[in-house]
Amino acid sequence: MDKVYLRPLIIFFLLGLCSLFYYFGELIDWAAWNALRNDFFYGVHDVHRLFFLAPIVYAGYTARVRGAVIVTLISFIILLPRAFFISPYPDPILRMVLFIIFAGIVGSLVGVIRNQSERAQKLEAFITGEKDKLLRILDGMADGVIITGPDYTIRYMNSKMADTFGNGTGLTCYHHLGKREAPCLPQCRITDVITKGAIEKWHCGFPDGTSYEVVAAPYVDTDGTMCQISVFRDILKRTTSPEGIPASK
Template sequence: LFNKAGGFGASDIRVASSFGALAAIAFKSNRARQMLEESEKRYRFLFNGSGDAVFVHYITPEGKTSNFIEVNEVACQRLGYSRQELLNMSPCQIDDPAFTGLSAEVGRKLKEEGRVITEQRHLCRDGTFIPVELNIQQFELGGKLMVISVARDITERKKADAALKMERDKLLGILDAMEDGVYIVNADYEIEYVNPPLMSQFGAIEGKKCYDYFHHSNIPCEYCKNKEVLSGQTVRWEWHSPYNQRDYELMATPVKNPDGTTSKLTLFHDVTERSQMEQIILRYQAGLLAQAERIAHIGNWDYDLLGHSLLLSDETYNILGLSPANGIPNIKQIMEIFHTEDRDMVRVEAQKAMVS
């Protein structure tokens, strides 16, 4: 055509146009094929480059599960099968039979929500099981309902969980065996643990908050130590329970939980017998003091600066010629007992005593 004598006619132009169109189609087709190949390479790179096992299958119109139509290299290496062997298998052949009931529930949830995250155990060629976390999603492709499952090996996580549980069980065993009471409460006042000695005194938890369990209240206590303890402090105080009439020395300290939260662990040391003995000693000492006052004919008095109340010893009543049966006298009544010339001196000395 290039050297045709007389130039190009209409038919020649049509032929050339046809060739051009065919060339354009061929070029576009070749470019599309190149793009498809590049896309396939990227897909393969991502599919096989994942650190998790990936399985793809579809659901038949009858609702049956097909064999795998695609698996990645990690899936083959982890389970010990070749790619072709896995493509001849279905999901139920690698799932732990013990999870059959769970698999049915997963299928139902997947159908309703389109995505499920669950745990499963995969059966390897050698008969061992690998615990996995499955991220399962379904989607439509080419008129088929496809399912892609990404399986993450959680063997190390399970080992860590088991070790943590062992340590927690050991700790609870120690707390259970303690003579002192122990309880653990979280930031929401929810009781997480009560050991047997404390439960024997206050009863079953029954979902109660700590302020209900110990104080029969429906609101947190005014002197609650949660804020100080959960901020990292260790707090000690004494408490008398009006419900079992026992006295306790309490020590509360923060404990860290595996999820990063903080709870309060409180030790209850029953000091009721000690408190009772202290009261006996105080009464005995008071008796000795009263006897000494009678012998020496010396009295003593106490004045409550906050309550503005006066307390006199028995010998003071005797010295002043008063009787406890007539009630506690006030300052004015006592001052009237003294000689008028002595009242200023008594008032000054009393003021000195109260200031010191």
């Protein structure tokens, strides 16, 4: 059986169990179970009412705020006879109403938190899915693409970039690409891209003689970190024909 269909049964089971415990003293008197008599069942029922938190909180968790409110109202109806007709102690109605208000608030808060948690999970799953789609698109591009964090660490390289320079995910871009021990200043514009949200374009040369036109833009990663996404276009390939003859302009 589906768990969704079991949830109402669990709630009603908990309510029945709590009701039985709440009125157990009266049940003992009615059935003449003298061996089960205990002062606990005949005292002030403030402690006994606390057990009703279980179905109310469970309803808030499984059926959200609406479920918590409904089960709170059912609990109110169950508790009402003792407050009106049975309890010999002072202010039974007031104590019962205060508990119902407290329990309803707790159950509703559980429902609200559960709703927010589910929304956050769905949003995270959506963002992850969209990122995967983006990375698949980037992976099929003819130009090289990398995503770099504010600490110059490479977070992603597409297939073209990895084939050309080797996979450097987790390494600093200046060390993996440029074989340097420090950032490629003043050519690198990552600071302007990340802090100012600017789209920058510059030429970048490497020790092997290759030269690239780099176009960089800000990019927010799934963990919320502002990063830089850069497209590397081989200048030599753009200015030379397949036969090695300079292309006409």
